Amino acid sequence: MSTDVLAARTDPRTSRGPVDPDAVASPAELRDVAREHGVVAALTALAALHPVAALPGECVLLPDDVPPPAGAARVGVVASDDGALVVWRAARPGAAAADGASTVDGEPPAADDAVRVADAAWRVGVAWVRTGLCERLTEQAVERLRGRSVGGTTTVNLAPVRLVLADAALAHLEAQSLLGRPAAGRAAPVPAATLARVTAVLDRSSRAVHNLFGASGYVDGEAARLARTIDLLGHASGTLPTGPAGGREEQHA
Amino acid sequence: MSTVDLDALRDHLRPVGAALRAHALAIDADPGALHTLLDSGVLPYRELGGFPPGYLDDPLRVRGVPVHVRTCVERVVVAETLAWGDASVVVGAPGPSMSGVVVDDLADDEQRDRFYERVAQPRTWTFFGLTEPDRGSDAAALETAVADGGPDPADGGAVGPVLRGHKKYVGNVARASLGVVFARHRPGPLGVGVHLVDTDRPGFDAAPLSTTGMRAVQLGEVRLRDVPLLPHDTLGRHLSPSRRGLLGAVRTFNRLRPVVASLAVGVTRAALDYVRAERSSFTADERWRLATFEDRLHAARALVLQAARAADADPADGTLPAAAKATALDLAEEVTHAVPPLLGPGARWEHPYLDKLVRDVPGLEMMEGTRTVQRLTLAQGWLQGRARHAELV
Numbered sequence: 130m131s132t133d134v135l136a137a138r139t140d141p142r143t144s145r146g147p148v149d150p151d152a153v154a155s156p157a158e159l160r161d162v163a164r165e166h167g168v169v170a171a172l173t174a175l176a177a178l179h180p181v182a183a184l185p186g187e188c189v190l191l192p193d194d195v196p197p198p199a200g201a202a203r204v205g206v207v208a209s210d211d212g213a214l215v216v217w218r219a220a221r222p223g224a225a226a227a228d229g230a231s232t233v234d235g236e237p238p239a240a241d242d243a244v245r246v247a248d249a250a251w252r253v254g255v256a257w258v259r260t261g262l263c264e265r266l267t268e269q270a271v272e273r274l275r276g277r278s279v280g281g282t283t284t285v286n287l288a289p290v291r292l293v294l295a296d297a298a299l300a301h302l303e304a305q306s307l308l309g310r311p312a313a314g315r316a317a318p319v320p321a322a323t324l325a326r327v328t329a330v331l332d333r334s335s336r337a338v339h340n341l342f343g344a345s346g347y348v349d350g351e352a353a354r355l356a357r358t359i360d361l362l363g364h365a366s367g368t369l370p371t372g373p374a375g376g377r378e379e380q381h382a
Numbered sequence: 383m384s385t386v387d388l389d390a391l392r393d394h395l396r397p398v399g400a401a402l403r404a405h406a407l408a409i410d411a412d413p414g415a416l417h418t419l420l421d422s423g424v425l426p427y428r429e430l431g432g433f434p435p436g437y438l439d440d441p442l443r444v445r446g447v448p449v450h451v452r453t454c455v456e457r458v459v460v461a462e463t464l465a466w467g468d469a470s471v472v473v474g475a476p477g478p479s480m481s482g483v484v485v486d487d488l489a490d491d492e493q494r495d496r497f498y499e500r501v502a503q504p505r506t507w508t509f510f511g512l513t514e515p516d517r518g519s520d521a522a523a524l525e526t527a528v529a530d531g532g533p534d535p536a537d538g539g540a541v542g543p544v545l546r547g548h549k550k551y552v553g554n555v556a557r558a559s560l561g562v563v564f565a566r567h568r569p570g571p572l573g574v575g576v577h578l579v580d581t582d583r584p585g586f587d588a589a590p591l592s593t594t595g596m597r598a599v600q601l602g603e604v605r606l607r608d609v610p611l612l613p614h615d616t617l618g619r620h621l622s623p624s625r626r627g628l629l630g631a632v633r634t635f636n637r638l639r640p641v642v643a644s645l646a647v648g649v650t651r652a653a654l655d656y657v658r659a660e661r662s663s664f665t666a667d668e669r670w671r672l673a674t675f676e677d678r679l680h681a682a683r684a685l686v687l688q689a690a691r692a693a694d695a696d697p698a699d700g701t702l703p704a705a706a707k708a709t710a711l712d713l714a715e716e717v718t719h720a721v722p723p724l725l726g727p728g729a730r731w732e733h734p735y736l737d738k739l740v741r742d743v744p745g746l747e748m749m750e751g752t753r754t755v756q757r758l759t760l761a762q763g764w765l766q767g768r769a770r771h772a773e774l775v
């Protein structure tokens with residue numbers, strides 16, 4: 130039996146069908162929007178689902194026309210494959226706001242519970258978006274490698290490439306099951322450790338998939354921008370701030 | 383074998399690494415700023431370029447001893463020390479660079495003179511034209527051809543052989559004065575030759591590409607539209623068929639891989655030093671992680687050095703160089719991503735140097751073959767009994 134890839138097929142048992150980015154009813158659907166329509170549509174849909182929120186000093190990436198949290202400062206722009214995203218930093222209380230290091234060595238600024246819950250909900254939404262973007266990147270990589278060959282074998286059929294694809298599929302499945310855990314009885318939509326695990330799994334897999342593009346993924350183009358967007362969304366929103374010491378004592382290194 | 387004290391060489395070059403660091407962000411933002419760095423005179427790029435004795439008036443001297451940076455061991459020490467400041471400048475500086483290594487391996491005396499005399503001129507870049515849009519890892523299947531140029535439209539005589547094809551993802555090609563082009567003259571693995579080509583020849587049409595990192599390299603592409611090829615352009619005519627062309631160049635790749643690995647080691651060192659300079663206290667977990675990274679850095683550096691020694695001793699064996707590249711890239715990727723979160727949310731924007739390090743590493747991943755390809759080479763070598771008894775201590 131041939132193991133060659135002919136064309137992508139949709140499994141009717143798992144596909145939810147085309148998703149309308151303007152009618153997203155749950156965070157899980159953000160994944161489909163991200164995969165099919167890209168990051169701008171997905172973050173716009175997330176902002177329609179949950180208020181944009183970030184704890185003091187934390188960063189969020191938003192499409193140009195999505196308003197940032199009140200008092201946030203613009204700190205950068207990310208050129209995604211799908212348009213620009215603006216990087217906003219939520220206001221830090223007091224004068225220490227300008228000093229980046231002050232929140233690093235000290236305790237995170239106090240935030241009320243409502244902001245914490247909203248911040249966590251936003252991060253979980255971003256994790257769903259990243260899951261869909263990782264799938265998008267993987268599909269593009271497969272598309273490219275179907276058209277290339279090494280030693281007469283189509284690159285997508287090389288065993289080490291297949292292993293990367295299998296690991297990517299496993300990562301996407303794990304992310305979904307972790308993010309989809311019922312939140313009953315918990316203040317936050319997912320525990321900090323769970324979100325951190327999702328982030329780590331997606332980070333590792335998206336880097337491996339990005340490498341499948343070879344040097345073409347290093348030229349400033351669609352794949353490079355998509356990979357960078359996935360990376361920076363993870364950097365900004367991938368982990369819940371638990372306090373630098375996490376209950377342990379800080380010591381000089 | 384190297385007679386230079388490697389620690390002394392490192393110490394000697396540390397200030398150069400620091401100077402590269404000072405220019406790194408400007409060059410990342412605008413690769414044209416490389417000229418400002420060159421104007422400043424802090425980078426002795428000709429002395430570090432690996433010229434054979436006799437082509438430069440005044441070679442690098444470390445504690446009075448001339449160092450020609452000709453061995454792989456010397457090259458990895460130089461590359462690591464400078465990559466602490468900016469890995470992309472190490473690859474993007476003018477000089478013999480990768481072409482120099484292939485010229486050393488394949489050229490006859492006349493070709494060596496032609497190459498090094500030209501490159502010894504100030505600010506002369508070279509290029510290494512192997513990769514094609516459809517052929518990267520699969521270099522053996524490259525399609526750029528040595529073709530028959532047909533009749534000369536001017537006088538009806540024969541044009542002679544020409545280069546016809548397209549090379550892509552080639553460092554420095556759009557500003558190079560000369561370099562090497564890998565091209566096929568007949569089917570099969572022995573049918574690929576290496577040709578020394580001046581870029582001012584008609585039909586040589588190069589342009590830069592915009593990349594996400596390693597910007598001083600000014601990656602580019604070149605269309606070869608019937609570029610005239612002269613008999614003395616072909617390297618290795620005096621060598622046996624298995625020692626010239628692509629097969630001969632395997633020795634070159636084996637010598638270059640430890641250098642790419644050492645760039646990754648330098649980048650890793652830079653990331654770890656940066657976080658310690660910016661932050662004075664760490665949690666127990668963080669200290670544990672940093673200590674593990676330091677251990678792995680130490681191990682990777684030892685492996686790279688050993689791989690360089692092995693490449694100097696037997697350039698035909700690529701097993702340890704492949705191991706060194708895979709190890710160093712694994713570590714560089716992990717560390718450059720692990721460090722920014724230690725400096726708080728948004729560190730990738732607040733500390734653009736760290737963001738640059740993150741963006742440079744995937745470029746190192748591609749240079750001289752991906753980690754996957756290195757692992758396959760390592761496994762193959764190991765199965766054949768190579769690198770099993772390597773001694774790192």
Ligand SMILES: Cc1cc2nc3c(=O)[nH]c(=O)nc-3n(C[C@H](O)[C@H](O)[C@H](O)COP(=O)(O)OP(=O)(O)OC[C@H]3O[C@@H](n4cnc5c(N)ncnc54)[C@H](O)[C@@H]3O)c2cc1C
Pocket residue numbers: 277279284287288289290340341342343344345347480509510511512513514515516517518519520550551552553596599601744745746748749750751752753754755758
């Ligand atoms: C900063 C930079 C500088 C460079 N400088 C130069 C230069 O000066 N000159 C030059 O000629 N080239 C240069 N290159 C190109 C580089 O050598 C190629 O990118 C590299 O060889 C990979 O080829 P590719 O990009 O075509 O990827 P591909 O070969 O298409 O690889 C795509 C994917 O397939 C995988 N793959 C390929 N073969 C196998 C296999 N046999 N088994 C399993 N998996 C496989 C790879 O790991 C990769 O993930 C440079 C690249 C960069 C990024």
